[in-house]
Amino acid sequence: MTQTLLDRALIEEATKKSGLIWVRGPEGPARALWHVWHEGAVCLLGDGPVEQPLADLGLREGATATVSVRSKDKGGRLVAWTARVSELAPGGEAWTEAVGELKAKRLNSTDAEHVTERWARECRVLRLEPLGETSALPDGSLAEPPLPTPATTRRPIPAALPKLLRRGRRRG
Template sequence: MTTLGAKAEELLDQALVEEATKKSGLIWVRGSEVPVLEGQARAVPTRALWHVWHDGAACLIGDGPGEQPLPGLVDGGDAVVTVRSKDKGGRLVAWAAKVVELTPGSPQWEAAVAELKGKRLNAPDGEAMTGRWARECRVLRLEPTGGTSELPDGSLSAPPLPTPATTRQPAPAGLPRLLFKKRKRRQA
């Protein structure tokens, strides 16, 4: 392959990563292994995370109260990002990333937070959330480090990760009667 061909392929990979990540609302991220004991590490599961594409990287907010967890994503560490198609939901591209934690109040942090703030849905504290993010959360940039990875075959489906947010309780006994009563009134 000629040098021009390799450079063209690299540019196409960059364009694919940027365009796919910009358009996707969620990305699947697997961070570095987490040390458990001396000489031992635990693999970190892949997580679906919301993000914004800003200034050549995927920006994330998390690890604070009411925000998404970011296990295995440490400053200076590596991550693998898989991007899905917004239309069909299938995997489009996987890319390697370097994790960079932004310092609260820095110009990069301010720019990333301005973008993230516009995409954050259902924030409990509205306009005060940026102050909470500065005090209690981490803002990360996942910067692409090279070309794309080969996508694996198969579904890669797995059971959902345990979370305190899931509360499965039976429906109240009177609920079906209330629902059916409203339908009868509408039909009359």
């Protein structure tokens, strides 16, 4: 009983303080997701056109997922735990409370005034509730190559950039 209480406390504190968690659902690879800790569970928002993708993880009502939490300052794994997935119905009391927390933590929302209405139309809000004790952390690295994506940030630097940077140093 004492170990379960200690595990729950570790799960809650580590998850509250971490900006990202790694979630591995029944399908697909683990993915880093932003979240909030609310009422004893992780709340996730996703699957909308401009929100984080969740569908390919297989996170459905009643499924289980493995959550790994990293240290906010060092970035290393602190704790891993198993969660039961439930989907919150849009407009319900639990959904409204969770969305209020998510909205407060959502950065760079383009439509902050109407974001909750958009989330109700386009997105899913999931609740990942810990099932009990923590999982043993692996000895080795779980590093994997990045998933293929058409996104890119590598472009040739503009020819004038070095000159502009040198000029800026002289002024400052």
